[in-house]
Amino acid sequence: xxxxxxxxxxxxxxxxxxxxxxxxxxxxxxxxxxxxxxxxxxxxxxxxxxxxxxxxxxxxxxxxxxxxxxxxxxxxxxxxxxxxxxxxxxxxxxxxxxxxxxxxxxxxxxxxxxxxxxxxxxxxxxxx
Amino acid sequence: xxxxxxxxxxxxxxxxxxxxxxxxxxxxxxxxxxxxxxxxxxxxxxxxxxxxxxxxxxxxxxxxxxxxxxxxxxxxxxxxxxxxxxxxxxxxxxxxxxxxxxxxxxxxxxxxxxxxxxxxxxxxxxxxxxxxxxxxxxxxxxxxxxxxxxxxxxxxxxxxxxxxxxxxxxxxxxxxxxxxxxxxxxxxxxxxxxxxxxxxxxxxxxxxxxxxxxxxxxxxxxxxxxxxxxxxxxxxxxxxxxxxxxxxxxxxxxxxxxxxxxxxxxxxxxxxxxxxxxxxxxxxxxxxxxxxxxxxxxxx
Amino acid sequence: xxxxxxxxxxxxxxxxxxxxxxxxxxxxxxxxxxxxxxxxxxxxxxxxxxxxxxxxxxxxxxxxxxxxxxxxxxxxxxxxxxxxxxxxxxxxxxxxxxxxxxxxxxxxxxxxxxxxxxxxxxxxxxxxxxxxxxxxxxxxxxxxxxxxxxxxxxxxxxxxxxxxxxxxxxxxxxxxxxxxxxxxxxxxxxxxxxxxxxxxxxxxxxxxxxxxxxxxxxxxxxxxxxxxxxxxxxxxxxxxxxxxxxxxxxxxxxxxxxxxxxxxxxxxxxxxxxxxxxxxxxxxxxxxxxxxxxxxxxxxxxxxxxxxxxxxxxxxxxxxxxxxxxxxxxxxxxxxxxxxxxxxxxxxxxxxxxxxxxxxxxxxxxxxxxxxxxxxxxxxxxxxxxxxxxxxxxxxxxxxxxxxxxxxxxxxxxxxxxxxxxxxxxxxxxxxxxxxxxxxxxxxx
Numbered sequence: 001x002x003x004x005x006x007x008x009x010x011x012x013x014x015x016x017x018x019x020x021x022x023x024x025x026x027x028x029x030x031x032x033x034x035x036x037x038x039x040x041x042x043x044x045x046x047x048x049x050x051x052x053x054x055x056x057x058x059x060x061x062x063x064x065x066x067x068x069x070x071x072x073x074x075x076x077x078x079x080x081x082x083x084x085x086x087x088x089x090x091x092x093x094x095x096x097x098x099x100x101x102x103x104x105x106x107x108x109x110x111x112x113x114x115x116x117x118x119x120x121x122x123x124x125x126x127x128x
Numbered sequence: 129x130x131x132x133x134x135x136x137x138x139x140x141x142x143x144x145x146x147x148x149x150x151x152x153x154x155x156x157x158x159x160x161x162x163x164x165x166x167x168x169x170x171x172x173x174x175x176x177x178x179x180x181x182x183x184x185x186x187x188x189x190x191x192x193x194x195x196x197x198x199x200x201x202x203x204x205x206x207x208x209x210x211x212x213x214x215x216x217x218x219x220x221x222x223x224x225x226x227x228x229x230x231x232x233x234x235x236x237x238x239x240x241x242x243x244x245x246x247x248x249x250x251x252x253x254x255x256x257x258x259x260x261x262x263x264x265x266x267x268x269x270x271x272x273x274x275x276x277x278x279x280x281x282x283x284x285x286x287x288x289x290x291x292x293x294x295x296x297x298x299x300x301x302x303x304x305x306x307x308x309x310x311x312x313x314x315x316x317x318x319x320x321x322x323x324x325x326x327x328x329x330x331x332x333x334x335x336x337x338x339x340x341x342x343x344x345x346x347x348x349x350x351x352x353x354x355x356x357x358x359x360x361x362x363x364x365x366x367x368x369x370x371x372x373x374x375x376x377x378x379x380x381x382x383x384x385x386x387x388x389x390x391x392x393x394x395x396x397x398x399x400x401x402x403x404x405x406x407x408x409x410x411x412x413x414x415x416x417x418x419x420x421x422x423x424x425x426x427x428x
Numbered sequence: 429x430x431x432x433x434x435x436x437x438x439x440x441x442x443x444x445x446x447x448x449x450x451x452x453x454x455x456x457x458x459x460x461x462x463x464x465x466x467x468x469x470x471x472x473x474x475x476x477x478x479x480x481x482x483x484x485x486x487x488x489x490x491x492x493x494x495x496x497x498x499x500x501x502x503x504x505x506x507x508x509x510x511x512x513x514x515x516x517x518x519x520x521x522x523x524x525x526x527x528x529x530x531x532x533x534x535x536x537x538x539x540x541x542x543x544x545x546x547x548x549x550x551x552x553x554x555x556x557x558x559x560x561x562x563x564x565x566x567x568x569x570x571x572x573x574x575x576x577x578x579x580x581x582x583x584x585x586x587x588x589x590x591x592x593x594x595x596x597x598x599x600x601x602x603x604x605x606x607x608x609x610x611x612x613x614x615x616x617x618x619x620x621x622x623x624x625x626x627x628x629x630x631x632x633x634x635x636x637x638x639x640x641x642x643x644x645x646x647x648x649x650x651x652x653x654x655x656x657x658x659x660x661x662x663x664x665x666x667x668x669x670x671x672x673x674x675x676x677x678x679x680x681x682x683x684x685x686x687x688x689x690x691x692x693x694x695x696x697x698x699x700x701x702x703x704x705x706x707x708x709x710x711x712x713x714x715x716x717x718x719x720x721x722x723x724x725x726x727x728x729x730x731x732x733x734x735x736x737x738x739x740x741x742x743x744x745x746x747x748x749x750x751x752x753x754x755x756x757x758x759x760x761x762x763x764x765x766x767x768x769x770x771x772x773x774x775x776x777x778x779x780x781x782x783x784x785x786x787x788x789x790x791x792x793x794x795x796x797x798x799x800x801x802x803x804x805x806x807x808x809x810x811x812x813x814x815x816x817x818x819x820x821x822x823x824x825x826x827x828x829x830x831x832x833x834x835x836x837x838x839x840x841x842x843x844x845x846x847x848x849x850x851x852x853x854x855x856x857x858x859x860x861x862x863x864x865x866x867x868x869x870x871x872x873x
Contacts, residue, residue: 040858043361048851051352055345055840062341062836070330071834078837081844106425110417113852117386120845124394127828127837210575210636214650218633225636225649274634276575288576290634313621316802318750322763324789326726335832342839349843356854366859376856383852387845424856 035097045093049086056082077127084119088112148208148275148289149198155294156192159185170195170273170293181268181295184248185302187256193244193271193293200238204281213244213293214272216255223272224252246271248296257310259296260303269296368424375420382413454701454738455538456510459485460501462526463515465493467549468673475681476688483692485511492517499525501534511696513542516549516673528556541667542695544676547571547615561659562620563669566637566647572614572655572671574635582612583680584672586629586655588687593627596805597658597694600686609683611674616653626658626804628691658694664807668695693740700806701738702746705778707811708732709797712785724818725790733766733799733811734778745771745779750803753783756796761789792819 036042059078063069095108153167165182167174193213199205207230216223226244233239248256251269258267276288298306356362368376386409393402459480463470470489480487488509490497499522501508512534517526531553535541543554550568558565566572574584589604600606608629616637619625631653636646647653655671668691670676675684693699709731710717723729731753737746747768755762766781773780788795795817801809828834 040361040363041855043359044356044851044854044858047352047355047359047361048847051348051355051847052844054348055843058341058345058348059836059840062338066331066333066337066833068331068333068833070332071828071831071837074828074831074834074837078840081841085844085848104425106421109855110421113383113417116848117383117390120387120841120848121390121393123841124390127394127834127841128822128825210573210634212636212649214633221630221651223633223650225646276634278575290576314623316623316804318765319752319763321752321765322760324755324761324787326787326790332832335835338832338835341836345836345839345843349847352847353850362854362858364857367857380849380853384849387849390845 039096041096042093045089045096049089049093052082052086052089056086074127077123080126081119081123084123085116088115088119148202148286149200150273150275151196151198153193153195153293155182156194158188158190167195167294170291175291179292179295181297183299184296185299186248187260187298187302187306188249190248191246191296193246195242196233197240197242197275198238199240200236201283202277202286203283204277205238206281207240208275208277209281210274210276210288211242212274213246214274215246215251215269217258217267218270218272220258220267222252222255222258224255244271253310256306257308260298260306260308262300262303266297270294271296368420372420372423375416375423378416379413379420382409382416385409386413453483453485453510454697455540457484457486457696458509459487459511459513459696460509461487461489461513461515462499462517463489463491464517464519464549465491466518467516467546472677472679475678476676479685479688480692483696483698485696492519492522501530501539502537507534507537507539509539511540511542513544514551514554515544516546517551517554518549520552523553526553528553528560531557532560535661535665535667536663538663538665540665540696542670542692543667544670544673545615546613546671546673548613558617558669561667561669562622562625563617563654563657563659564619565617565669565671566615566653569639570615570637570647571639572616572631572635572637572648572653574632576632576634584610584612584614584635586610586632590632591629591655593630593654594658594805596700596803597626597628597690598687599690599699606686607683608687609675609680610655610672611677611680613674614655614672616648616655616671617657617669618648618652619654619657623802623804624659624661626660627654628656628658630654656691658805660805660808662808664697664701666695666697694805697738697807698740699738702801702807702809703736703738703743704733704799704809704811705736705743705775706732706734706772707797707799707813709813718815722818723788723815724824725788725792725820727788727817728785729788730785731764731766731783731797732769732780734772734775734780735809736775736778743777745777747779751781751799751801754796754798754800755786755788756798757791757793761791761795762786788817792817 036046056079059075059082063075069075089112092108092112095103096105099105099108150170151168153170155165155167157164197208197211211228211230213226213228214223215226226246228242228244231241233241248269255269259269261267270292271294272290273293274288274290276290277286282288386406389402389405389409393399461477470491477487490499501512512531514526531541541557543558545551545554545558545565547566547568547570555565572584577584585607587604588598588600588606588608591608592598616631616635619627630651631648633650635648635650635653637648637653638646657669659667659669661667670691674680676688681688708717709729711721711723712728712730714721733751733753735746735748735751736743749765749768751766753762753764753766754760764783764786766783769780769782771780772778793816794814797813797815799809799811828838
């Protein structure tokens with residue numbers, strides 16, 4: 001919460017938009033770095049999420065390359081598993097950094113695992 | 129002398145065996161740049177010659193066909209019973225009759241002034257369709273003049289007349305410009321054959337490209353582990369041990385079990401068998417997982 | 429042994445009786461002739477009636493000059509006659525009994541009508557009936573003339589070669605130069621542009637229809653006019669109109685005999701009758717019918733149909749090269765000209781036609797397997813069979829691993845699942861020492 005307030009202040013004090021923007025980016029990067037520096041679990045999640053994005057991009061690139069989406073259900077299954085897994089990871093990450101009230105982290109993790117399993121089954125079913 | 133006279137009379141009678149005499153025949157055109165065409169007397173010589181068709185530029189053209197009908201040599205001095213002009217394409221049985229306007233000549237009431245008006249735009253569409261078709265066969269419009277009387281009203285050597293008076297042909301340019309809206313009338317008959325056209329088979333990419341991409345995707349997986357290690361995201365410090373170890377093993381085992389069941393479902397196992405297996409694996413995983421996570425919650 | 433012989437004899441007898449029943453007309457022989465003695469003496473047509481008797485028609489005659497005569501075409505909705513011959517009738521009295529509506533009802537019920545008109549008499553109901561069909565005979569007093577015909581008694585004659593229009597009905601093809609005499613009182617008709625109408629004999633080029641009054645507009649001119657026209661409705665009942673009564677009279681009978689014979693045979697359904705004896709469609713490879721193995725999209729199917737023709741005494745194979753099959757779902761998906769395959773193996777009286785192998789469209793739903801054979805002069809055939817074509821079941825599509833394109837997606841799913849398992853393992857094994865600090869910081873906030 002604290003970095004956000006700081007950012008607002010800097011908007012008020014600086015005129016140059018670009019400078020302001022750079023500062024904001026630097027700030028977010030540094031706050032992100034500080035968040036991740038000592039938390040290996042977040043690092044684990046972020047790298048996994050990045051990989052999912054890369055796989056999704058590769059699949060889309062493949063469709064673009066062959067100019068045909070013929071087994072469209074297969075493409076959707078492949079793409080949806082990436083997107084779905086990404087979303088679930090983000091949910092988990094959110095609950096790790098800012099846990100919801102009354103839901104412990106281990107419960108959040110259990111839910112993540114069950115949801116992921118359902119997602120995998122759905123995608124395997126859908127790809128035929 | 130008397131003999132000579134009778135001979136000449138006889139020869140004239142033979143020479144004009146047909147007593148309908150058509151004089152001063154004339155074709156007029158609406159097209160002002162075109163001069164009226166004098167056909168003269170439509171006698172035997174005219175009828176026996178092959179006539180070249182007149183070229184027509186305009187489909188709206190109105191052609192006037194006028195002549196003097198001299199009845200002085202025929203038995204009946206009245207207007208003949210049948211006096212009409214058949215306009216159309218005789219070869220295709222497409223002809224329309226046109227009725228003339230007939231007036232008595234001011235000088236001689238045995239001479240009738242006959243005038244036909246052929247308005248090409250009022251001709252049936254079927255005739256225009258064939259006359260204006262651009263195919264290899266040319267269908268010229270023929271105007272056939274019919275002059276006939278009943279037998280009792282004919283002199284002994286008098287003959288009813290039926291002959292093509294003139295032909296019309298459209299110029300190639302007119303044919304090209306003509307908007308044909310003629311539709312063939314509905315008739316029973318063989319119809320055009322049809323076959324369903326199937327959509328083209330879906331293209332499949334070269335398997336090597338697919339393999340290449342699949343390889344790349346698997347490579348990305350390798351990179352994942354590399355980066356995990358590289359960024360020091362993995363450590364086994366927190367590895368459950370002691371009383372947590374067995375539930376942990378069950379938890380992980382049931383996840384792997386579920387995934388294996390999914391994979392076997394994908395590879396062809398029936399859905400009911402899959403549900404049966406899941407019904408065993410999932411509750412075990414759920415119970416062990418809950419137990420493990422509850423004990424382990426402080427360290428997550 | 430002797431008993432067998434008797435049974436054989438009996439069967440033969442039975443067969444011959446059945447054949448005899450068919451020998452007349454394909455539908456029936458009860459014929460009613462309506463005429464008016466005031467118009468014409470019926471004895472002038474004795475040859476024509478003898479001809480009808482030779483064709484084994486069961487003739488009833490009704491004379492209408494007596495005003496008390498009642499005409500009943502139906503009794504309690506049952507048709508009493510198969511064929512109706514209408515000679516010109518005088519007087520308004522019979523307009524009601526022979527109303528056009530009744531004639532149409534009779535025709536729609538399957539009865540054949542032969543109607544004759546002459547310029548002398550206007551038989552209103554007959555004219556109205558013909559007008560309903562699209563045949564417009566010239567009104568009273570207008571009669572057909574041809575000033576170029578070289579005859580002394582004004583008889584109109586037409587040669588077969590120039591005037592006969594329908595070659596299916598007119599069978600006498602080698603006698604192209606035969607001349608038919610229509611007498612001196614002929615009415616010509618204009619015909620509607622309808623496909624059910626069968627123009628049979630057209631007037632000559634130089635002919636015209638005109639009345640007594642001078643300068644009256646001609647009803648027909650040249651080849652516009654027709655002297656004989658047929659009409660076949662959709663239940664295959666046939667109507668025939670003749671523009672001349674004298675055409676049938678004893679005076680010209682011999683000259684016109686072959687055409688009269690053709691017309692009667694056609695009109696009263698003795699010829700040009702075709703029927704379907706057998707229809708079949710099946711899977712081309714396995715010969716299984718629809719009932720054994722329902723059709724699905726893109727199946728290969730063969731359709732066959734067998735047709736017979738009535739030759740006046742028995743059914744014989746009907747051979748043509750323009751029989752077409754249609755596969756329809758609202759619009760036709762296929763229209764295939766079927767090829768004759770020779771005599772049907774099931775029925776020696778029929779010709780077998782086959783479409784050959786064709787592939788059902790990649791579209792599911794109710795499809796009609798249709799043979800709609802309609803030709804001028806032949807009886808119509810409408811044979812339809814509605815069948816459902818199913819779509820592919822979910823296990824009939826190719827599996828994803830059979831398609832090279834899907835390998836990429838398969839690989840990504842596998843990757844994600846394996847990585848997920850590894851992730852779960854590492855997630856538990858990796859300590860989150862500092863994360864506790866973050867959460868406490870958050871809590872203090």
